[in-house]
Amino acid sequence: MNFLEQKIAAEGKVLSESVLKVDSFLNHQVDPQLMQKIGEEFAKLFSDAGITKIVTLESSGIAPAVMTGLRLNVPVVFARKRKSLTLVDGLYSAEVHSFTKRETNEISVSKDYLTSDDVVLILDDFLANGQAVLGLMDIVNQAGAKLVGVGIVIEKGFQQGGQLLREKGIRVESLAIIDSLTNGEVTFKREATHV
């Protein structure tokens, strides 16, 4: 197991066959040393991609994204979530449906901070159905920026997001891929051990 899989095995709470809670180091309490290691791994994986900007989504994407940006020496933009669908000038917007929360949010990024000159790495904490990443990709497309890949801290390999993105030809790098959460236990997919 890599450092992240070890942390998940030690502290992750399996709430159901599809829900893993990692509130102790990623989604509520944040472990800064772990975030630094995560940032170093993403920076290594995408070091030669010519990235000019990292795009993530508030709130749990911010810590790993900022640590990656620190290492790659590029700015981070976090898309904002809003309930209301008010069209505001100067924003790129996309709709993101959350199956877990059963709600649709509008996410948006200011046109000031994403342009056609940007080479973008999308980063997020979890990849499940891929809806958040697809929303962020929509925004990157609207800006005319170039997407070089997607970095994910924890991918739920038993849900469709990863396959969906990889079938589109997107480079997806997940630091931990969960194969199953059956019987209250976390099983990892062997392929995510390059870390």
Next chain:
Amino acid sequence: MNFLEQKIAAEGKVLSESVLKVDSFLNHQVDPQLMQKIGEEFAKLFSDAGITKIVTLESSGIAPAVMTGLRLNVPVVFARKRKSLTLVDGLYSAEVHSFTKRETNEISVSKDYLTSDDVVLILDDFLANGQAVLGLMDIVNQAGAKLVGVGIVIEKGFQQGGQLLREKGIRVESLAIIDSLTNGEVTFKREATHV
């Protein structure tokens, strides 16, 4: 001017006599190198306070808090904002009114991540009326934890929050204190130049 005041002077947008927008490096786009410097400053200021935990509020507090936590080698907890006032077991909650957004949010922290053993530094991006910090202090009190101080990236010195907290005997360290935003210009208070 210190490094942060220089950044504010160069990139901050004065939208009115009370509103300063720093979306290019703190509230939407994030400058990871600047966040690292901010983290180093807070860590220096509070190095001998015996801090065991940093408490902040999603989303803009996360980046400076995680960088400070990295330097102090302590975990960060970000309080979550929710619209609904549903009482949930296992949470410390407080109400925070935003004068800017004219809405009241409930903020909450899991009882799992804040206990009476904790020595807490509260960190936030902005200090204006002090409502967010008072809400976080309420949560720290509920947990029976010890508060050693409040670190603020940008304090609006012309609003009441800073005075209110200092009159309560709270140690407030602001890396930049804005004296006024009159005539579209940012004027800093001279005392915040210890950085």
